[in-house]
Amino acid sequence: RLFHQYHKTFAPLNFSDYEAISRCEQEVPEYFNFASDVLDKWSQIEEERKGPSNPALWWINGKGDEIKWSFKELGFLSQKVANVLSGPCSLQRGDRVLVILPRIPEWWLLNVACMRTGVTIIPGTTQLTAQDICYRLLASKAKCIITTDGLAPAVDSVASKCQFLKTKLIVSEGSRAEWLNFSELL
Numbered sequence: 001r002l003f004h005q006y007h008k009t010f011a012p013l014n015f016s017d018y019e020a021i022s023r024c025e026q027e028v029p030e031y032f033n034f035a036s037d038v039l040d041k042w043s044q045i046e047e048e049r050k051g052p053s054n055p056a057l058w059w060i061n062g063k064g065d066e067i068k069w070s071f072k073e074l075g076f077l078s079q080k081v082a083n084v085l086s087g088p089c090s091l092q093r094g095d096r097v098l099v100i101l102p103r104i105p106e107w108w109l110l111n112v113a114c115m116r117t118g119v120t121i122i123p124g125t126t127q128l129t130a131q132d133i134c135y136r137l138l139a140s141k142a143k144c145i146i147t148t149d150g151l152a153p154a155v156d157s158v159a160s161k162c163q164f165l166k167t168k169l170i171v172s173e174g175s176r177a178e179w180l181n182f183s184e185l186l
Helices: 015-022 034-049 071-086 105-117 130-140 152-161
Strands: 057-060 066-069 096-100 120-124 144-147 167-170
Touching (some): 034 105, 096 105, 144 152, 152 167
Parallel strands (some): 096 120
Antiparallel strands (some): 057 066
């Protein structure tokens, strides 16, 4: 089944293309950004088509709640998240952010926003302990951590040991002292 009528525009490379690239026989763009070069292109194609589109992201949780975002919506929201990262979080290209979230829609937005801004995302499982979090923050020199209410106390218990950590962002309905709230900033 074809995913999109423009599927040939974005055809995957075949094996010989990869070999040509490794031998430097095929032109590779000097700068490539998935968010702007691919996601925004699909958004433009979607807009030009002016009809119903396939979702770029279709998320369903165990309770049956679902979120469907078109390419345009995913692009717009990821740009807003990129503004949060570069604005209130003060992150710049090359900075590192530790993201410890379950696979919720915000996780995907943060991934694309990091691509947009050139911020290096360090994903972490929600099963990390305070000691694990401290090790990752110190080893990576991450300037920001993004997590949920469940892991915020663990982060708070080790944050004073992590000299590079400047910003703590929480994905939560409520607020927490010394944390920026993702939903409010978005």
